[in-house]
Amino acid sequence: MRLTWLVLLLLFIPHGSVEALQTSHVPVFDGTNAMLHLNQQCQFGPRPPGSDNLTLCREYFTGILESFGWTVIEQNFTYLGVECVNLIARYGAADNATIVLAAHYDTRPLADQDPDPANRTRPLLGANDGASGSAVLLELSRVLPVSVRSAVEIVFFDAEDSGGISGWDWIVGSTYYVSQLNTTRREAIAAMILFDMVGDKDARFLRERGSTRSLQDTVWFLAADMGHDDIFIDTLGGSILDDHRPFLDVDIPALDIIQHNPLPSYWHTVEDTPDKCSSISLQAVGEVAETFVVSGLANDGTFVPNPPDFLYIALLVALPIIVVAVLILTKRR
Ligand SMILES: [Zn+2]
Numbered sequence: 001m002r003l004t005w006l007v008l009l010l011l012f013i014p015h016g017s018v019e020a021l022q023t024s025h026v027p028v029f030d031g032t033n034a035m036l037h038l039n040q041q042c043q044f045g046p047r048p049p050g051s052d053n054l055t056l057c058r059e060y061f062t063g064i065l066e067s068f069g070w071t072v073i074e075q076n077f078t079y080l081g082v083e084c085v086n087l088i089a090r091y092g093a094a095d096n097a098t099i100v101l102a103a104h105y106d107t108r109p110l111a112d113q114d115p116d117p118a119n120r121t122r123p124l125l126g127a128n129d130g131a132s133g134s135a136v137l138l139e140l141s142r143v144l145p146v147s148v149r150s151a152v153e154i155v156f157f158d159a160e161d162s163g164g165i166s167g168w169d170w171i172v173g174s175t176y177y178v179s180q181l182n183t184t185r186r187e188a189i190a191a192m193i194l195f196d197m198v199g200d201k202d203a204r205f206l207r208e209r210g211s212t213r214s215l216q217d218t219v220w221f222l223a224a225d226m227g228h229d230d231i232f233i234d235t236l237g238g239s240i241l242d243d244h245r246p247f248l249d250v251d252i253p254a255l256d257i258i259q260h261n262p263l264p265s266y267w268h269t270v271e272d273t274p275d276k277c278s279s280i281s282l283q284a285v286g287e288v289a290e291t292f293v294v295s296g297l298a299n300d301g302t303f304v305p306n307p308p309d310f311l312y313i314a315l316l317v318a319l320p321i322i323v324v325a326v327l328i329l330t331k332r333r
Contacts, residue, residue, distance in 0.1 A: 031283025
């Protein structure tokens, strides 16, 4: 009888996976630094693929990443005659990262959603759509503890945002990046987190439908735990074609953090300028990301998003066997 009660008790123990994540890490991410990176990118001007402005931007990224000890690799590819570059940052010699943190750093060549037809042939500055995600990554490259860095790869994708213009497709850079991953790398990456349009003054992120649910649960839990549930809204949003898709297509868990439902009013217009963004939003996103990385990594550098769930399942499987064994042993006596 006592055993039956024990079984029932174990079955009804609350067993949330994310609740048990270590959240003792105090993040040091500085939204003001991230905002400086956002402004600096915009000072280069519009940054479409193949442009000199994008080259300047890439040199700026490389200088910052290297100053914090990261090794920077340019992944070159040509698309419709345009030289494109994904920028990859790794720590030390390791190329076996289990977490990929990513953003696109190119900007849309034309402001084709602008209410003024005269502006639709002009390029846009991409303060939120392009610079904000990259700004978060640059500040993360400074604040991530050295002890976790070899488990992290930071990737800036080119050619995300030219879809539908001059025969271009969307998400070209991330598609190329994933095409270059061998089977070992595909299996090693436990989480890809994408930051896209994360800088709006009134940032609101609904749960993107295509993203891997377990990653989303973890990030949304951390955000709520840190008091950012006014930004990370616990509501299902829409499905977005973005740089996380090529990862999902090869079964790599991936999460898109993106303001999309609704899209910002200035999306793909010439009004996508730094004054629409704020360090407070970047701060919230950055400290959630920092905590996610630090709390999700085991001591050996592997990424363990849901260890309590695994233990719970193992217990559930083992328990009936133990019960039967005890009953048999008791009978034999
Ligand atoms: Zn865009």
